[in-house]
Amino acid sequence: MGQGGELRGSLALGDGAEAHRGIVLPSSAGTLAAAALGEEDGLITVADVGTEVRITVQPERWKGFGPAVAVTVGTKEKLSGVLILARRCGRPAFARAEIAALPGFAGQAALALELADRRRDTEQMSMLADHDRIARDLHDLAIQRLFATGMTLQSAQRFVEHPEASERLARAIDDLDATRASSTPTYPGRPRTRRSR
8 A cells, every 4th residue: 555545566476466566556446455444354355356346446357366365464544555365266265264364464564564664764864874974074074174275375375475475375364264164163172274474
């Protein structure tokens, strides 16, 4: 089930799986999944899915199938999907013992999906934290280079004899200091490049 209520066939295995795999419907209405959602315990069995009157959307997908069972995975508040099992026409109906185990299996599947979602969220948070750390490291490196460039210019200034060139050099040092100061609000203790006139 998608976030917008659409029905997505995310996994299909066995005979006729290609008709169900990757399918996207605007809603679950008119499907076996909707019939299971309408049951109090989220479990439904049908004797012949190929002729089931509640399946009104693309019923041809079930051609050649007979007995079927569907069980919801998750709760109505946090539904992960619907598990559907179907047998070919002429095969025996699902036994009560087989059906009895399905809700427990569906509950375990829902828990596994929830854990996978949480793991993915944790990995995304870790990735964002890494991006923040890299950005801080790059920021620190840029500030260090600005400071080093300012110190280099300051030490070179004493060898510049032309007054206009010396003044331009002084302005460049001031500009570097201003740029570094405006970029380091969280580093108040860093020394400022000082220049002698």
